[in-house]
Amino acid sequence: MSKFFEVNVDQMSLWGTVLISMYSKCCSIEDACRVFNSLSTEDVVSWSALILGYLKCGQGEKALQLFAQMHREQVQANRVTFTGVINACASIASLEDGRHAHAQVIKQALNSDTLVGNSLIDMYTKCGSLDGACRVFNNMQMRTVVSWNTMIMCFVRYGQANKVLQLYKQMQLESIETSTFTFVGVLNACANAGALEEGKLIHANIIRCRFHLDITVANCLIDMYSKCGSIEDACRMFGKA
Structure with missing residues (x-):
């Protein structure tokens, strides 16, 4: 019983x-x-x-x-x-x-x-x-990709664009798989810092990884180019989005 x-x-x-x-x-x-x-x-x-x-x-x-x-x-x-x-x-x-x-x-x-x-x-x-x-x-x-993304967004929150870009480069060196959130964070950092050249390099990586088809990433690219003063690139992205 x-x-x-x-x-x-x-x-x-x-x-x-x-x-x-x-x-x-x-x-x-x-x-x-x-x-x-x-x-x-x-x-x-x-x-x-x-x-x-x-x-x-x-x-x-x-x-x-x-x-x-x-x-x-x-x-x-x-x-x-x-x-x-x-x-x-x-x-x-x-x-x-x-x-x-x-x-x-x-x-x-x-x-x-x-x-x-x-x-x-x-x-x-x-x-x-x-x-x-x-x-x-x-x-x-x-560390999972979530760990890296959480840390990237932490640096974005505190306006430390250089730290974000360093962390992103470290992810690449360690062959950590990126995600939508990774690129959203990195593009926001470039936009806030006006880092156009870095933004273009990241855009190239986004295309290689086929994340340019993601609407959230595409919107961040438009925002990054706009804030970095490259209106022509922003318009081109808008036409493709």
Whole structure:
């Protein structure tokens, strides 16, 4: 009987988590909370689902309060939990809470996780700590294209076009596959710095990679040429877009 009961408890927890996620996606956080509170046992999955629910509904502070409660009840967070918490810190620009979450990430040896690392870069960027973002990026053992793009957009945000271009060149040297977001970031940097020659070189790379067919990249090329004073090139791109 006890074994059968354990299976049912597990099933209840699973369906409870599904309901929490469903209500959160529908922005009905009150219903998500009611489901969470009705569970006989809350595991890390259900806690994480509600934290992400608060984040989805734009309630970053509530997400952090729930994380603090989770910590008090000695439920160990996982990579999904920390990703939600770090994104919550970013959403309310709370650098102090972000640093605290980062310390716990290191304590639980999750700092090598790429998903968590990408979230930390984004959090430090949005919280006004360029140094923090750079440290996380430089210490990452494995970087995906998302990691590189997040760091590129960090430098764009802080108006450091030279750093963006250096990072882009490093991506090429390390044969990192580029994406739409890579070129959007690099072209924005060229536009802001008025770096026409660099922009033209990147345009050539975009054509080689066939990203010139992407409407978002094409729009960024128009914007880059316009801001760099090359109206003829901007018009030519507009005619092709």
